Amino acid sequence: MRKQLLFASMLLAAGPFAYAAGFSLTSSELKPGGTMPKSFEFNGFGCSGDNKSPALKWSGAPAGTKSFAVTVYDPDAPTGSGWWHWVVVNLPANVTELASNAGAVGGANLPAGASNVKVDFGFAGWGGTCPPQGDKPHRYIFTVYALKTDKLDLPADATSALAGFMINANKLGKASFTSRYGRPK
Numbered sequence: 001m002r003k004q005l006l007f008a009s010m011l012l013a014a015g016p017f018a019y020a021a022g023f024s025l026t027s028s029e030l031k032p033g034g035t036m037p038k039s040f041e042f043n044g045f046g047c048s049g050d051n052k053s054p055a056l057k058w059s060g061a062p063a064g065t066k067s068f069a070v071t072v073y074d075p076d077a078p079t080g081s082g083w084w085h086w087v088v089v090n091l092p093a094n095v096t097e098l099a100s101n102a103g104a105v106g107g108a109n110l111p112a113g114a115s116n117v118k119v120d121f122g123f124a125g126w127g128g129t130c131p132p133q134g135d136k137p138h139r140y141i142f143t144v145y146a147l148k149t150d151k152l153d154l155p156a157d158a159t160s161a162l163a164g165f166m167i168n169a170n171k172l173g174k175a176s177f178t179s180r181y182g183r184p185k
Helices: 002-018 160-169
Strands: 024-026 056-059 067-074 083-092 138-147 171-181
Touching: 024 138, 024 171, 056 138, 067 160, 083 160, 138 160, 160 171
Parallel strands: none
Antiparallel strands: 024 056, 067 083, 067 138, 138 171
């Protein structure tokens, strides 16, 4: 009886994620595990890229998805807490892709209803790769989240950490891939 209760509890806990098994995220411009092109590098802080966000596409969202959020995070940044490069929230459920440079500051290239959240560069929009020169290539984790709510109610000046909290509190599933980028000394 005890084993049956434990098994039933595990199934209930995994329920929301069981439907996310086919959820996937891809990019026509990035290869998972590959090296990112310089065009996605930040333009500032000693970096000189084009600061354009890559095209992203997802499919297989779990049943009940009401909206999406997209994040890009560098866990290797020498900050003690990583670095948020992009956070987009309130992507409508019928949106399944973001075009190249959708992350432009100001949000003009985002689908209607979606908005950028302030990243660690201090603005709301795509903040490209910019690891310190000579560091081993950093990992950039691209993630799309399927959410159980139509909209995350965030203040206009919300931080990426606050958005991350609200995303995780409302997620039905997620799909990710990681690309790398480094700058020689």
